Amino acid sequence: MSGPVGEPDLEDSSEPSTRAVGDGVLLLESRATDVRGLPVRRGLPTRGRRTVGPWCFVDHAGPLLLDSDRRPDIGPHPHIGLHTVTWMLEGEMLHRDSLGSEQLVRPGELNVMTAGAGVAHSEEATSPDRRMIQLLQLWVAQPDSTRRGAAAFEHHSQLPRLELTGGEATVFIGTLAAVTSPARSESALVGADLSLRQGATCLPLERGFEHGLLVTEGAVRLGNTVATPGTLAYLLPGRDEIDLQVTERARAILVGGAPFAEELFMWWNFVARSRAEVELAYADWRDDTGRFGQVLSPLKRIEAPPPHWLGRP
Ligand code: MN
Secondary structure (H helix, E strand, C coil): CCCCECHHHHCCCCCCCEEEEECCEEEEECEEEEECCEEEEEEECCCCCCCECCEEEEEEEEEEECECCECCCEEEEEEECEEEEEEEEECCEEEEECCCCEEEECCCCEEEEECCCCEEEEEEECCCCCCEEEEEEEEEECCCCCCCCCCEEEEECCCCEEEECCEEEEEEEEEECCEECCCCCCCCEEEEEEEECCEEEEEECCCCCEEEEEEEECCEEECCEEECCCEEEEECCCCCEEEEEECCCEEEEEEEECCCCCCCEEEECEEECCHHHHHHHHHHHHCCCCCCCCCCCCCCCCCCCCCCCCCCC
């Protein structure tokens, strides 16, 4: 379930999207949208914040009860300059890409696709009718030093866990408290799924990172701030830990990394640095020049909308 990123995610507005500020915690409202019938809460990018470390796209999709009329299949579409990080909470998806990969991903497993200079993929909701689907679709921006490189795909069925005082974490990418995922990463970062019991948890953090906590179930108190689904709690760099208080069980995704120093230019499914790069990627997909390869998928290819700045005076 990828993207796309459009104007509502990025346009400047005087409308505040920050609901609470305290103790270095900013509660940012996610934007409600929908990707092919699947309800989505978009935590990044929003008007309030574009990136958390190298994380540049955070969609919490679902839960949705699948039936024959509601099946959020995403046909072949291209990417550049990013890793897609797919983490299922419920249900399963079938990934196919232009490298020839074909891989189911289920809860507890991870798919990471590296786009580099260009790749295409499709995502098919393969769970039977009357099953729930819920997932995190995340993008990590590739640094300038690697973003023109070759495309790649990885699947990980075993991921390391970390015991916490009031729960546990699955570290699906990067490092949390010296526990490191085997998944590919090109910058210092963390992506972890936290399962929290009633009570307090002291969550260790990397001092040089900024972090975002996306609650997917229940409610989590961070100091004076209560984060619930539909918000992204943003934590400024400079913390070694944060106390999380939970009154019932809760689940949350932690993303973080060193603040990304490069200025990104994102449009649709492309993470670039300039309009010119996006225009070229758009034209290469439209004209099927071979840059993105072919995906062997029964789904219909998704056409790119023309970049909004083309055709404007
Ligand atoms: Mn995608």
